[in-house]
Amino acid sequence: MYVGLGLSTEKDPVLAVKEAAKIAAINLHGAKVDLAIVFTSFNHAYPVLLKTLSILINRIPIIGSTGAAIMSNEGIFKNAVAVMFLGFPKGTYFNIACAKDIKEKTSLEAGRELGVKLMAGFQNTHRVFSVTFCDGLIEEGSGLISGLQERLGRSFPLIGASASDNLRFLKTYVYFNQEMLNDAIAGILFAGKVSFGLGLKHGWKPLGKPRTVTRAEGNVVYEINNQPAAKIYQEYLGRGFTELQKEIKRISVLYPLGMFLPGEQEYLLRNARLIGNDGSLHMQGNVEEGSTVRLMIGTKESCLAATHQALEEAKKNLVAQRRELLKEPDINFLLVFDSVSRYMLLKRDADRELEIIKSGLKKDTPILGLYTYGEQAPLLSINYQGQTHLHNQTVTMLAVSN
Amino acid sequence: MPPSNPDPLLNILSIALKLIYIAIVAGLSIALFLQAEKQKQKQAEIDKLKKAVEEMDEQAKLIMRTDMALNKTQEELDKKIAGLYALQKLSRSISTTLEERQILKRIRPEFLQELGFEKACALVWNQKEGKFSINLSIGYLEDEAYKIKAAVDAEKEKYLDLIFKEKTVSSISLSQDTGLTEEKINSIFKVNSFVISPISPKEGNKGLLVLGTEDVDVAITAGDEEIITILTNQIGQAIENARLFEKTWMAQQELENKVDERTRELTAVLNEVKLINKRKTDFISAVSHELRTPLTSIKGYAAILLAEKLGALPQPVKERLEKINSHSDELVHMVNGLLDIARIESGKAVMKIEEQDIKAIIANVMDLIFIQCKNKNIELTAQVSKEMPAILADKSQIERVFINLLGNAVKFTPQNGKITIRAEVKRDRTVEVSITDTGIGIPPDAIDKLFGEFYRVDNEINQQVKGTGLGLSLVKHIVEAHKGKIWVQSTPGQGTTFSFTLPIK
Numbered sequence: 092m093y094v095g096l097g098l099s100t101e102k103d104p105v106l107a108v109k110e111a112a113k114i115a116a117i118n119l120h121g122a123k124v125d126l127a128i129v130f131t132s133f134n135h136a137y138p139v140l141l142k143t144l145s146i147l148i149n150r151i152p153i154i155g156s157t158g159a160a161i162m163s164n165e166g167i168f169k170n171a172v173a174v175m176f177l178g179f180p181k182g183t184y185f186n187i188a189c190a191k192d193i194k195e196k197t198s199l200e201a202g203r204e205l206g207v208k209l210m211a212g213f214q215n216t217h218r219v220f221s222v223t224f225c226d227g228l229i230e231e232g233s234g235l236i237s238g239l240q241e242r243l244g245r246s247f248p249l250i251g252a253s254a255s256d257n258l259r260f261l262k263t264y265v266y267f268n269q270e271m272l273n274d275a276i277a278g279i280l281f282a283g284k285v286s287f288g289l290g291l292k293h294g295w296k297p298l299g300k301p302r303t304v305t306r307a308e309g310n311v312v313y314e315i316n317n318q319p320a321a322k323i324y325q326e327y328l329g330r331g332f333t334e335l336q337k338e339i340k341r342i343s344v345l346y347p348l349g350m351f352l353p354g355e356q357e358y359l360l361r362n363a364r365l366i367g368n369d370g371s372l373h374m375q376g377n378v379e380e381g382s383t384v385r386l387m388i389g390t391k392e393s394c395l396a397a398t399h400q401a402l403e404e405a406k407k408n409l410v411a412q413r414r415e416l417l418k419e420p421d422i423n424f425l426l427v428f429d430s431v432s433r434y435m436l437l438k439r440d441a442d443r444e445l446e447i448i449k450s451g452l453k454k455d456t457p458i459l460g461l462y463t464y465g466e467q468a469p470l471l472s473i474n475y476q477g478q479t480h481l482h483n484q485t486v487t488m489l490a491v492s493n
Numbered sequence: 494m495p496p497s498n499p500d501p502l503l504n505i506l507s508i509a510l511k512l513i514y515i516a517i518v519a520g521l522s523i524a525l526f527l528q529a530e531k532q533k534q535k536q537a538e539i540d541k542l543k544k545a546v547e548e549m550d551e552q553a554k555l556i557m558r559t560d561m562a563l564n565k566t567q568e569e570l571d572k573k574i575a576g577l578y579a580l581q582k583l584s585r586s587i588s589t590t591l592e593e594r595q596i597l598k599r600i601r602p603e604f605l606q607e608l609g610f611e612k613a614c615a616l617v618w619n620q621k622e623g624k625f626s627i628n629l630s631i632g633y634l635e636d637e638a639y640k641i642k643a644a645v646d647a648e649k650e651k652y653l654d655l656i657f658k659e660k661t662v663s664s665i666s667l668s669q670d671t672g673l674t675e676e677k678i679n680s681i682f683k684v685n686s687f688v689i690s691p692i693s694p695k696e697g698n699k700g701l702l703v704l705g706t707e708d709v710d711v712a713i714t715a716g717d718e719e720i721i722t723i724l725t726n727q728i729g730q731a732i733e734n735a736r737l738f739e740k741t742w743m744a745q746q747e748l749e750n751k752v753d754e755r756t757r758e759l760t761a762v763l764n765e766v767k768l769i770n771k772r773k774t775d776f777i778s779a780v781s782h783e784l785r786t787p788l789t790s791i792k793g794y795a796a797i798l799l800a801e802k803l804g805a806l807p808q809p810v811k812e813r814l815e816k817i818n819s820h821s822d823e824l825v826h827m828v829n830g831l832l833d834i835a836r837i838e839s840g841k842a843v844m845k846i847e848e849q850d851i852k853a854i855i856a857n858v859m860d861l862i863f864i865q866c867k868n869k870n871i872e873l874t875a876q877v878s879k880e881m882p883a884i885l886a887d888k889s890q891i892e893r894v895f896i897n898l899l900g901n902a903v904k905f906t907p908q909n910g911k912i913t914i915r916a917e918v919k920r921d922r923t924v925e926v927s928i929t930d931t932g933i934g935i936p937p938d939a940i941d942k943l944f945g946e947f948y949r950v951d952n953e954i955n956q957q958v959k960g961t962g963l964g965l966s967l968v969k970h971i972v973e974a975h976k977g978k979i980w981v982q983s984t985p986g987q988g989t990t991f992s993f994t995l996p997i998k
Binding site: 258259388 | 557
């Protein structure tokens with residue numbers, strides 16, 4: 092597999108994409124380009140950027156999204172454009188597709204639609220994994236996964252990122268060829284001679300006694316232990332209701348709700364986006380009624396430890412997939428989907444996270460990362476055994492090799 | 494009928510049954526009791542566990558609250574550090590400009606972002622016009638900035654009050670006595686939180702710096718107020734420095750203009766003087782030439798008459814003729830002196846600059862002057878270093894210099910006096926020659942005029958001995974034509990030293 096990565100911090104989107112593409116092309120050492128992955132900051136999100144890139148690479152497929160920050164080998168940048176060119180060897184196949192108007196169709200239906208489109212022409216091919224990018228402000232994100240799973244298989248590895256903006260939670264974009272979309276999901280399905288290793292961790296630990304979600308609907312939790320859901324925060328943090336309503340977004344970054352899923356290793360984290368006047372918690376992702384939840388606590392150090400663990404897990408899983416190889420397979424590139432919550436918690440230490448990732452990889456392994464409003468991946472992330480969930484606050488690492 | 498005897502077997506059976514019943518009851522009671530005890534124990538354990546869980550839950554709450562407090566402190570600290578970093582960068586950028594208009598423009602969006610804001614507006618109060626102007630606007634469109642200005646002007650007294658109270662206010666500290674409300678400021682500046690800090694340079698226009706953010710999650714802290722206050726103080730200071738610099742620069746500029754003007758005037762005057770001097774030189778040169786011809790005739794005829802070739806002359810006529818002759822000599826001498834000066838001044842006199850042995854020149858002129866010294870019993874000595882380099886000079890001209898200066902020295906040195914000639918090599922590749930006498934000296938007021946043409950010091954000797962007053966002027970011209978300098982030091986009654994320099998090879 093040929094990989095060329097380029098990044099630019101030029102303010103002008105056209106100049107930035109030109110510069111990033113130029114660097115990526117140089118790093119590709121003249122190999123052909125089959126697919127371009129593009130991550131940009133919200134400030135660079137202009138249709139002209141995609142048009143310019145499309146012309147530059149002769150209308151080769153483009154996929155990507157906006158993010159609150161972009162990670163690459165060079166550092167973590169709030170305002171940047173990153174372009175990754177991929178050239179695949181014989182026997183590696185991919186297909187890209189998108190589903191628009193999620194709200195109108197329902198997220199379940201949009202998920203199904205994307206699944207069908209991705210499968211087109213791949214019925215008899217060995218499908219390996221799929222990477223998706225969706226509008227980060229879709230409330231019913233879990234429905235997208237369910238829909239995709241219906242079409243691709245319950246345990247088919249789905250790894251996804253919910254696009255983010257400049258932390259305003261106002262508008263996020265998904266890139267699909269020359270289109271800049273919101274209320275949409277785009278995805279790539281990889282098939283044939285390609286392998287991947289996935290690692291997913293968050294670093295938060297449960298604290299306090301377990302409680303039961305007694306009333307919930309989609310992403311809104313109304314009652315926990317038959318009490319208004321927000322009471323859990325009031326009790327544990329000793330804050331008044333009004334104060335909590337104001338600060339919940341920030342507070343739940345530090346103390347998310349953790350859902351215990353039988354058979355899984357990690358707690359599934361959920362951030363609260365707002366508190367309704369009835370005391371309900373509006374989460375980023377669905378919460379099942381009857382599920383056991385606990386308040387979670389994390390530190391910068393536990394976050395950074397999770398980064399290390401996620402990378403090690405991704406590497407281990409890649410090796411597990413390529414058992415026939417005598418030596419450890421080379422990672423062609425590493426995709427990182429890192430939660431903006433972790434970025435907000437780590438702040439200046441975010442660079443330490445990149446250093447941890449770099450130190451765990453061979454020198455010059457291309458690293459491309461996006462800070463997201465949600466991550467999709469199986470909890471038990473070894474190959475086909477885990478079921479994909481929508482996560483908050485995690486770092487997902489996808490090591491790809493052919 | 495006789496009572497029938499109960500069957501003893503039945504009795505035994507009944508007793509046994511009773512006993513069994515009792516035993517069963519007792520056994521059951523014991524079992525129940527034991528069961529109850531066990532239950533009790535279990536309940537106690539459950540209660541204990543429940544209590545432990547509750548206690549742990551309470552501890553968890555405590556941990557969460559402590560953690561939250563720590564996080565808040567950490568966040569504050571992080572924010573402060575980030576703010577200080579941004580402040581340091583901003584201060585450095587501000588301090589590198591001395592142009593008042595550029596100072597506020599140094600506040601760029603990236604600095605704002607680091608300080609935790611994305612909107613900024615600098616309102617400067619223009620005293621003369623009685624209204625505010627917007628000197629900086631970040632995060633606003635042109636018409637938005639215009640609306641802000643209009644809204645602020647409409648309530649200018651309240652905003653002026655903020656400037657003159659010199660106090661920073663923010664979303665968390667805005668008091669009612671300002672007459673402004675948080676909602677009003679949020680609506681005017683289109684923000685959710687803000688900090689307003691006065692910019693108060695000692696002189697000139699004062700203003701307000703308004704920084705704000707639309708982010709509902711950003712909470713302004715006292716730390717933000719402190720940092721922004723430091724920033725506005727720095728801006729005020731930078732504005733003062735810029736004004737001071739401008740003032741100094743203007744003054745310097747004015748001075749330079751004056752100097753230029755004066756230089757132009759002086760150059761014009763100098764050119765005029767040069768022109769006049771040239772005319773004078775030309776005139777003297779022409780007149781001297783014209784004088785020399787008749788003088789030669791006068792001297793010739795006087796000589797013929799004195800030789801009595803045209804017949805014997807009576808004694809009184811002879812005496813008058815001798816006077817004509819000697820006066821003619823003086824006149825020739827003066828005309829020659831004037832001609833020499835004019836030639837040197839006009840550059841017509843060609844100096845034959847060659848390597849010369851200064852020691853030989855000194856020895857030669859000492860021989861020439863020796864007789865005059867001997868007549869007045871003047872001790873004439875020379876102190877010259879053994880190793881003297883060759884000088885670059887026109888021999889005959891330099892000898893004239895020596896003869897002139899030594900002649901003066903002999904003239905003004907009384908009997909039994911002393912004249913010393915010194916020559917030494919100086920660091921600037923020159924030879925400095927000095928001629929010191931123990932003569933009557935020169936009065937201080939005459940020193941400056943000494944080298945002027947036709948100047949003669951007013952003293953007894955000069956009244957008795959005739960002279961043209963051209964000697965020292967000629968000497969000066971010759972020395973300067975050799976790119977040398979000449980000067981004099983004198984103490985009346987003690988003596989005089991004339992010094993001059995000549996270049997060495």
